[in-house]
Amino acid sequence: xxxxxxxxxxxxxxxxxxxxxxxxxxxxxxxxxxxxxxxxxxxxxxxxxxxxxxxxxxxxxxxxxxxxxxxxxxxxxxxxxxxxxxxxxxxxxxxxxxxxxxxxxxxxxxxxxxxxxxx
Numbered sequence: 728x729x730x731x732x733x734x735x736x737x738x739x740x741x742x743x744x745x746x747x748x749x750x751x752x753x754x755x756x757x758x759x760x761x762x763x764x765x766x767x768x769x770x771x772x773x774x775x776x777x778x779x780x781x782x783x784x785x786x787x788x789x790x791x792x793x794x795x796x797x798x799x800x801x802x803x804x805x806x807x808x809x810x811x812x813x814x815x816x817x818x819x820x821x822x823x824x825x826x827x828x829x830x831x832x833x834x835x836x837x838x839x840x841x842x843x844x845x846x
């Protein structure tokens with residue numbers, strides 16, 4: 728079983744918080760207005776970070792995805808200026824579909840309850 732590194736977990740949490748603040752304060756792109764970072768996963772040497780994001784307006788997913796992919800290098804340079812660390816990981820943004828999946832499962836459960844009540 729893999730042992731979790733406390734240092735790595737704290738650094739991932741710090742990255743998540745800092746990127747959320749940067750998205751709110753440092754970018755004027757309206758497509759990024761309702762984006763939130765949900766999770767950050769670091770590889771073993773903390774050189775690469777998978778940053779998972781979600782948006783409150785799921786109808787604009789494609790536009791937001793394009794905006795997120797275009798800001799990764801700027802976010803990394805802003806993190807280098809903001810955080811007091813020697814190396815900032817290479818950042819890759821990924822859509823976190825967990826909430827969309829939960830929503831569809833909830834709708835399925837509600838529809839099955841309705842069918843059960845009818846029977």
